[in-house]
Amino acid sequence: xxxxxxxxxxxxxxxxxxxxxxxxxxxxxxxxxxxxxxxxxxxxxxxxxxxxxxxxxxxxxxxxxxxxxxxxxxxxxxxxxxxxxxxxxxxx
Amino acid sequence: xxxxxxxxxxxxxxxxxxxxxxxxxxxxxxxxxxxxxxxxxxxxxxxxxxxxxxxxxxxxxxxxxxxxxxxxxxxxxxxxxxxxxxxxxxxxxxxxxxxxxxxxxxxxxxxxxxxxxxxxxxxxxxxxxxxxxxxx
Numbered sequence: 001x002x003x004x005x006x007x008x009x010x011x012x013x014x015x016x017x018x019x020x021x022x023x024x025x026x027x028x029x030x031x032x033x034x035x036x037x038x039x040x041x042x043x044x045x046x047x048x049x050x051x052x053x054x055x056x057x058x059x060x061x062x063x064x065x066x067x068x069x070x071x072x073x074x075x076x077x078x079x080x081x082x083x084x085x086x087x088x089x090x091x092x
Numbered sequence: 093x094x095x096x097x098x099x100x101x102x103x104x105x106x107x108x109x110x111x112x113x114x115x116x117x118x119x120x121x122x123x124x125x126x127x128x129x130x131x132x133x134x135x136x137x138x139x140x141x142x143x144x145x146x147x148x149x150x151x152x153x154x155x156x157x158x159x160x161x162x163x164x165x166x167x168x169x170x171x172x173x174x175x176x177x178x179x180x181x182x183x184x185x186x187x188x189x190x191x192x193x194x195x196x197x198x199x200x201x202x203x204x205x206x207x208x209x210x211x212x213x214x215x216x217x218x219x220x221x222x223x224x225x226x227x228x
Contacts, residue, residue, distance in 0.1 A: 008189070009190070009191070009192070010189045010190070010191065055187055055189075057149045057152065057153070059149075059153050062150075062153070064149045064150060064153075066149075082153065084149075084152060084153065084156055085187075085189030085190075086146055086147065086149065086152070086187065086189075087117070087119075087135075087146070087147040087152060087169060087187075087189070087190075088139075088144070088145060088146035088147070088183075088187045089144075089145060089171060089180070089181065089183050089184035089185075089187050089188070090115055090139070090141065090143050090144035090145045090171070090173075090181065090183050090184070091115070091142075091143045091144075091173040091174070091175065091176045091181050091183075092141075092143035092144050092181070092183055
């Protein structure tokens with residue numbers, strides 16, 4: 001078993017159109033590093049020097065990973081990680 | 093062009109008026125590939141701000157999953173500007189992440205006369221489109 005990662009439309013150019021990919025690791029950080037080896041450029045769209053990008057939501061199963069320790073959140077086989085760009089904007 | 097029913101247009105405007113002076117936001121889902129907005133889903137503005145909006149992250153996950161399960165997509169993503177015109181701001185453009193969606197903006201700056209406009213926002217490029225209202 002592996003960790004399933006669900007990819008939003010706007011990032012599927014990094015996954016050859018795949019909606020869902022698989023990876024491994026014991027933390028979110030390791031998982032993204034693992035994916036980076038096969039899906040070049042994807043990791044960079046998710047994180048920057050400061051950690052998770054502010055307008056990218058990453059969920060571990062049903063939780064926002066920001067409440068689970070961010071990139072250090074532990075992950076294990078059978079988990080589902082969902083990536084969704086935040087819907088945001090405004091007049092400011 | 094965005095084709096939308098008079099009823100759904102009225103629901104967007106009513107939501108924008110109700111949350112004024114904060115920005116209101118939401119989605120109208122429709123069958124994937126149909127380009128037909130059908131299911132009105134008002135969303136919380138987690139920022140509760142007159143100048144900014146952001147979907148609540150957990151509500152967004154729930155709604156996006158529901159659309160996935162129903163084979164729908166966000167046909168319309170709407171929000172209001174409460175003191176400025178209904179035109180995408182730099183912030184709107186930089187965070188736009190659904191290239192297939194119609195981005196609807198409503199301005200509630202004028203109490204009696206709302207501005208209702210629709211845009212495509214793809215790779216930072218804004219294109220305004222016509223809005224066709226289908227009578228009830």
